Amino acid sequence: MGDDDRHVVPNPEGGWDVRKPDAARASGHFDTQAEATARAREIVANTGGDAIIHGRDGRIRSRDTSPKGNDPNPPRDKH
Numbered sequence: 001m002g003d004d005d006r007h008v009v010p011n012p013e014g015g016w017d018v019r020k021p022d023a024a025r026a027s028g029h030f031d032t033q034a035e036a037t038a039r040a041r042e043i044v045a046n047t048g049g050d051a052i053i054h055g056r057d058g059r060i061r062s063r064d065t066s067p068k069g070n071d072p073n074p075p076r077d078k079h
Contacts, residue, residue, distance in 0.1 A: 004049030006040040
C-alpha cells in the first residue's frame with residue numbers, strides 16, 4: 001500500500017471516513033459509503049493509487065486502481 005492510496009472505512013461514531021494510510025485524521029467524513037467511495041476515487045484519479053473500500057466489518061470489499069497522472073481534469077494552462 002502506498003501513500004497515494006485512500007481507504008474508505010466505517011467511522012465508529014457513524015458514517016464513513018476516507019483515510020490516507022498512517023494518517024492521524026480522516027481526510028473526509030461522509031454520511032454514506034457511496035459518498036466516501038466517490039471522494040476516494042476522485043482523490044486517487046488525480047494522484048494515482050488505490051481506492052480501497054472496506055465493509056462495516058472492516059474487511060476489504062473492493063479495490064480500484066488508478067495510474068499516476070491520470071487526472072480527468074488536467075490544467076489547461078501550459079507555462
